[in-house]
Amino acid sequence: MNIIDHSILADTASRDSGSAGGVTSTLDKLNRPLRDLRLSVIDQCNFRCTYCMPRDTFGTDYRFLPSSERLSFEQILKLAKAFALLGVEKIRITGGEPLLRRGLESLIEQLAKLTTESGKPMELALTTNGSLLAARARSLRDAGLGRVTVSLDAVDDAVFRRMSDIDMPVSRILDGIETARAVGLAPIKVNSVIERGVNDSQILPLVRLFKGTGVAVRFIEYMDVGGAAGWSNTKVITARETRDIVESAFPLVAVVVREKTGTAVNYRHADGTGEVGFIASVSQPFCGSCSRARVSADGQLYSCLFATQGTDLRPWLTDTASVEQLAVAVRSRWIQRDDRYSELRSTQRRTGPGKVYPTVRMSLVGG
Numbered sequence: 143m144n145i146i147d148h149s150i151l152a153d154t155a156s157r158d159s160g161s162a163g164g165v166t167s168t169l170d171k172l173n174r175p176l177r178d179l180r181l182s183v184i185d186q187c188n189f190r191c192t193y194c195m196p197r198d199t200f201g202t203d204y205r206f207l208p209s210s211e212r213l214s215f216e217q218i219l220k221l222a223k224a225f226a227l228l229g230v231e232k233i234r235i236t237g238g239e240p241l242l243r244r245g246l247e248s249l250i251e252q253l254a255k256l257t258t259e260s261g262k263p264m265e266l267a268l269t270t271n272g273s274l275l276a277a278r279a280r281s282l283r284d285a286g287l288g289r290v291t292v293s294l295d296a297v298d299d300a301v302f303r304r305m306s307d308i309d310m311p312v313s314r315i316l317d318g319i320e321t322a323r324a325v326g327l328a329p330i331k332v333n334s335v336i337e338r339g340v341n342d343s344q345i346l347p348l349v350r351l352f353k354g355t356g357v358a359v360r361f362i363e364y365m366d367v368g369g370a371a372g373w374s375n376t377k378v379i380t381a382r383e384t385r386d387i388v389e390s391a392f393p394l395v396a397v398v399v400r401e402k403t404g405t406a407v408n409y410r411h412a413d414g415t416g417e418v419g420f421i422a423s424v425s426q427p428f429c430g431s432c433s434r435a436r437v438s439a440d441g442q443l444y445s446c447l448f449a450t451q452g453t454d455l456r457p458w459l460t461d462t463a464s465v466e467q468l469a470v471a472v473r474s475r476w477i478q479r480d481d482r483y484s485e486l487r488s489t490q491r492r493t494g495p496g497k498v499y500p501t502v503r504m505s506l507v508g509g
């Protein structure tokens with residue numbers, strides 16, 4: 143049963159914006175709908191991946207959000223309901239490391255009951271570094287989690303340790319993936335950020351390891367997001383280069399249908415043993431179809447991964463504001479949205495060096 147009244151917002155939104163449109167007309171300035179919500183539930187992480195939270199910036203004296211500043215599960219649920227009113231069909235829980243947030247299963251249980259504006263069950267996914275997955279996969283599935291994406295940049299133990307800058311064997315992540323698979327959390331995706339000279343040796347071993355297991359590996363280009371202090375263009379291995387490396391050992395066939403969210407371009411093994419995806423966020427940005435909003439653990443709405451500033455949603459997360467009022471606030475921000483940072487950056491790269499803007503850190507807004 144639908145637990146929220148979608149019709150109220152259609153009225154409220156039309157009145158509010160003066161437009162004749164209902165909720166499904168929540169388009170931004172570049173005509174992109176709001177379909178996908180990334181909810182960061184915590185900004186802390188037990189890893190220090192060099193491309194995301196380098197230890198010299200995120201050291202022992204780094205000030206993470208105190209738990210009192212994090213949104214409560216009730217507030218997160220209210221947010222999710224408001225975004226559902228606006229047309230969101232998929233919620234991805236992220237962080238920091240989301241499994242560090244205590245009692246996450248009880249939030250998932252609530253989120254799993256939500257329906258979309260058209261009455262379908264809300265798609266619910268989680269992105270994790272996998273370190274706590276073996277212990278939690280079953281309870282996450284029981285709570286109603288649909289699918290899981292595990293970030294894993296290497297199969298080789300030494301490369302894994304170097305890149306995640308953590309004293310933990312890679313086997314722990316592999317156990318997590320295996321347990322998730324065994325309890326039926328499907329489909330499982332593995333996301334690998336490839337950095338030239340650091341883990342490009344791992345492209346083929348990653349493909350080899352997961353081929354035929356039902357787990358799809360997706361290679362992500364290294365981005366200059368906040369946190370990636372050591373980023374430079376020369377460290378980016380493009381999706382095209384990565385694909386050439388994969389194809390040197392494993393024949394691939396293009397999958398014609400692009401993913402709904404428009405990020406990965408997928409290929410399947412010619413022998414039918416699974417898929418490999420390539421996310422060309424730097425070399426071939428997909429801003430034109432970007433329908434993602436991000437909310438940080440302290441309730442800031444970010445309209446782009448590279449935004450420098452968020453919109454504070456906390457005034458609408460109090461008991462005095464309704465879900466519909468919150469939705470109207472989100473909508474009024476979304477319809478102003480004209481972000482296409484990666485597209486602009488790629489034009490600048492072609493036309494010469496451009497200004498590098500300080501962006502919000504990835505571990506706050508989630509990947």
Ligand code: SAM
Nearest residue numbers: 193194237238239269270271293364365370509
């Ligand atoms: N801790 C969880 C994890 O690692 O899956 C969730 C949060 S993490 C910020 C989400 C995703 O962002 C990960 O898949 C990670 O690889 C990606 N990411 C972080 N920094 C990146 C960068 N500089 N370039 C590309 N992807 C990055």
Ligand code: SF4
Nearest residue numbers: 187189191194238271
């Ligand atoms: Fe942590 Fe994920 Fe960032 Fe790595 S990518 S430091 S696991 S938040």
Ligand code: SF4
Nearest residue numbers: 429432446447483484
């Ligand atoms: Fe979306 Fe911003 Fe990334 Fe472009 S740069 S795809 S608008 S998040």
